[in-house]
Amino acid sequence: MQHISATELALWLADINRVQPTLLDVREASEYQTCAIPGASLVPMNSIPTRYTEFDINAPIVCICHHGGRSLQVAHFLEKNEFLNVTNLTGGIHAWAQQVDPSMPTY
Numbered sequence: 001m002q003h004i005s006a007t008e009l010a011l012w013l014a015d016i017n018r019v020q021p022t023l024l025d026v027r028e029a030s031e032y033q034t035c036a037i038p039g040a041s042l043v044p045m046n047s048i049p050t051r052y053t054e055f056d057i058n059a060p061i062v063c064i065c066h067h068g069g070r071s072l073q074v075a076h077f078l079e080k081n082e083f084l085n086v087t088n089l090t091g092g093i094h095a096w097a098q099q100v101d102p103s104m105p106t107y
Contacts, residue, residue: 001075003088004094006070009047009062013039019058021087026074031066045070052081060085066107069090 006011011042012018025032032042045065050080055061061083063071068091075088089095097104 001072001079003090004057004062004087005090006099009037009089009096010100015020015073021062022055023064024055024071024074025064026062026095027065027093031093031107034107035093035097037064037093040064043083045074048074048077052078052083053082057083058085060087062087064089064096065092067094 013020023037025040025042026045026048027042028044029043032040036042043054049061052088054079063075063078063086065071065074068088071092072088075086078086089093091098093104094106
């Protein structure tokens, strides 16, 4: 599994010449409503076992949560299910708010 910092992810998302990842936000809906990275898809962690087949097994996926713990578990789950290009956002949405978008609400 790969890990990526918030700053590195922001650079990736800004690079129009690079294949864009699926941003998989595994937090709960109330957390997502508070703040989210633009373009992220909300799929709460507890629904991943029944919904992971909705995602392209070969596409790059960046897993996101509050601080990086839940998303790390989801990334491990996806890798065990043969997903080939899974990355965890180190520090989660909190790191994104601190390093990339200081105007983003934190909780």
